Amino acid sequence: MKNPLRVGLVGLGTVGCSVVSIIQTQTDLLRxxxxxxxxxxxxxxxxRTRHRHADVSPYTWHDDPLALAxxxxxxxVVEMVGGQNGIALDVCQAALAHGKSVVTANKAMMAHxxxxxxxxxxxKGLSLCYEAAVAGGIxxxxxxxxxxxxxxxxxxxxxLNGTCNYILTTMAKTGASFEDVLEEAKRLGYAEADPSFDIxxxxxAQKLAxxxxxxxxxxxxxxxxYVEGIxxxxxxxxxxxxxxxxxxxLIAKARYHRGILHQAxxxxxxxxxxxxxxxxxxxxxxxxxxxFVGEIMVTGRGxxxxxxxxxxxxxxxxxxxxxxxxPFKVSVRDLIQAKPESMDTYTCRYYVRFMLRDxxxxxxxxxxxxxxxxxxxxxxxQPEAEYHQGIVPLILTTHECQESVIQKTLSEIRxxxxxxDDPKLLRxxxx
Ligand SMILES: NC(=O)c1ccc[n+]([C@@H]2O[C@H](COP(=O)([O-])OP(=O)(O)OC[C@H]3O[C@@H](n4cnc5c(N)ncnc54)[C@H](OP(=O)(O)O)[C@@H]3O)[C@@H](O)[C@H]2O)c1
Numbered sequence: 001m002k003n004p005l006r007v008g009l010v011g012l013g014t015v016g017c018s019v020v021s022i023i024q025t026q027t028d029l030l031r032x033x034x035x036x037x038x039x040x041x042x043x044x045x046x047x048r049t050r051h052r053h054a055d056v057s058p059y060t061w062h063d064d065p066l067a068l069a070x071x072x073x074x075x076x077v078v079e080m081v082g083g084q085n086g087i088a089l090d091v092c093q094a095a096l097a098h099g100k101s102v103v104t105a106n107k108a109m110m111a112h113x114x115x116x117x118x119x120x121x122x123x124k125g126l127s128l129c130y131e132a133a134v135a136g137g138i139x140x141x142x143x144x145x146x147x148x149x150x151x152x153x154x155x156x157x158x159x160l161n162g163t164c165n166y167i168l169t170t171m172a173k174t175g176a177s178f179e180d181v182l183e184e185a186k187r188l189g190y191a192e193a194d195p196s197f198d199i200x201x202x203x204x205a206q207k208l209a210x211x212x213x214x215x216x217x218x219x220x221x222x223x224x225x226y227v228e229g230i231x232x233x234x235x236x237x238x239x240x241x242x243x244x245x246x247x248x249x250l251i252a253k254a255r256y257h258r259g260i261l262h263q264a265x266x267x268x269x270x271x272x273x274x275x276x277x278x279x280x281x282x283x284x285x286x287x288x289x290x291x292f293v294g295e296i297m298v299t300g301r302g303x304x305x306x307x308x309x310x311x312x313x314x315x316x317x318x319x320x321x322x323x324x325x326x327p328f329k330v331s332v333r334d335l336i337q338a339k340p341e342s343m344d345t346y347t348c349r350y351y352v353r354f355m356l357r358d359x360x361x362x363x364x365x366x367x368x369x370x371x372x373x374x375x376x377x378x379x380x381x382q383p384e385a386e387y388h389q390g391i392v393p394l395i396l397t398t399h400e401c402q403e404s405v406i407q408k409t410l411s412e413i414r415x416x417x418x419x420x421d422d423p424k425l426l427r428x429x430x431x
Contacts, residue, residue, distance in 0.1 A: 004039035005320040006073055008100075010065040010091050011080030012045040012052055015105050015132070018309030019078065020054035026313075034320035044068045069094035076101045076319055078312060084108040096120045096128070103315045105132035105308055111206035111222040114213075115335065118327040128327040129315035134207045135160055135284045137307025138300040139314060144214040144288070145329045151290025153215040157429075158252040160207045162282035162303045163191045163198040164230050168248055168267070169280040171238045178233050190282055200229035201250065201265040208252035212263055215288065216256040216338070217330045224340035226264040233267055236386070237353060237424055240395045241269050244379060246351075247277045251429065261338035262346065269351050269428045275299075276431075344404040349378065349428035352406075354394040354413070355421040358387065362418045363394060369416075373409040375401050391420050397428060 007023075009016055023030070023040055030038055042060040044067075062068040069077050069091045077095035079102060081088045088109050092102045096117065104110065110117070110130045121128040131141050135158065144153070159165055163185060170181045182199070185191035197203050209222040230250050241248050246269035255262045270277050275297050279285030284302025289295045301307035318325070328335055356362045363382070370377060376399040386393050398406065410423055 002036045005036045006041040006075045008042040008068045008074040008077045010044045014305040015308045016080040017054040018305035036320045042068050065091050070098050079104040101127040103129045107133040107206045111209045119332045127324050131315050132308045132311035134210050136302040137310045140286045148290050151292050154289045156254045156288040158286045159279045160252050161204045164250040166190045166282045201227040204252045204265045212254040213328045218336045218338040226343045228266040230267050245272050260341050262341040346403045350398045351426040353424040357418045358390050358392045369412050
């Protein structure tokens with residue numbers, strides 16, 4: 001029998017315990033598919049006395065995760081603590097410094113420190129794997145890095161946050177308000193007590209930076225990425241979008257062309273007839289287009305202990321079979337420092353909802369300012385049923401125009417005294 005791949009696990013929460021369970025229950029399968037058997041040697045977490053959902057008693061316990069990272073018997077450290085900095089980063093750096101490959105599920109750390117860690121790994125001929133950090137159980141990094149690696153990726157879209165997708169899907173199904181659905185999501189365990197990281201788009205942005213890097217061989221750049229979350233979306237917008245044949249999704253989007261990288265996260269109207277529109281509830285989905293392969297879409301569970309552990313296992317199995325790959329598809333020295341595209345120059349169609357006082361000529365005032373800026377209206381509606389106490393919505397979509405133009409137009413319209421609320425602007429994605 002070949003030498004085992006000796007693994008140390010740091011973090012024994014939702015994901016960590018699922019990894020233990022898979023290794024303990026899938027023994028036959030793992031034996032057949034791994035050149036070297038995967039063997040847990042040591043574990044570490046914050047509180048040794050805490051009840052765990054998996055039996056960790058057979059393994060050496062390290063109170064200090066850094067001692068585990070330095071343990072000379074261990075070949076691979078799996079980091080499942082989380083957090084951009086702190087103990088997670090210390091553990092990964094220490095493991096690499098001590099000649100151990102690292103597997104992690106940590107998108108925040110990888111988005112901010114991934115290149116430095118990759119350089120550390122590459123210099124020592126070690127691996128740094130993070131399939132679980134993006135879209136949970138969906139093996140999207142492998143697809144981009146391996147299965148579709150001969151393609152130039154023309155565009156990439158993702159629905160990458162289960163909390164937001166659950167909220168938007170439920171709003172569309174029930175007509176309930178954002179606030180009510182968020183509270184329900186918290187009760188069901190789909191949203192954190194402080195959901196800002198998810199609903200403000202930060203989680204999605206970190207995953208997008210990693211996906212872009214894998215798709216385009218660019219330095220992951222989470223700091224120059226346009227991010228707008230779903231806070232403040234109204235049930236009226238969700239219903240109005242449906243009325244004109246669209247659904248609203250929090251999308252992550254990347255495109256790279258001639259040194260310019262467009263990366264953005266925002267709630268967008270996407271046409272009902274495309275498959276991505278039907279990635280619902282807590283599911284994630286990624287749609288990308290390669291110049292030779294054409295469109296590929298994958299969907300599945302983007303979070304949860306078992307799906308995430310499944311992705312971690314894929315990385316461990318690679319290591320057990322000597323499959324070493326560059327963390328960002330290409331060597332760190334070949335990563336491109338792309339120029340970020342300003343959102344100002346972005347061009348698409350727009351959805352705008354105005355709340356107007358019901359006075360004669362109100363619509364024509366809005367239409368005149370749009371025309372002054374050459375913003376052409378594609379559809380326009382004043383739903384009779386939504387007339388309320390002298391206030392009526394005006395919902396329109398535009399033909400394509402530049403973001404800077406629509407923003408300037410709206411700032412002029414905002415100055416009109418017929419407006420009762422800030423206009424809601426959403427992008428209509430050109431699929
Ligand atoms: N949960 C998901 O669905 C999911 C999906 C994709 C990616 N991820 C990523 O997976 C990672 C783990 O997530 P999780 O949901 O499993 O988290 P979790 O349930 O909160 O578990 C975190 C673990 O880290 C340990 N820990 C925390 N601080 C520590 C410290 N200072 N020293 C040692 N151990 C410490 C905790 O120890 P105690 O148990 O003793 O408190 C716990 O076992 C994160 O990077 C997360 O972003 C999670």
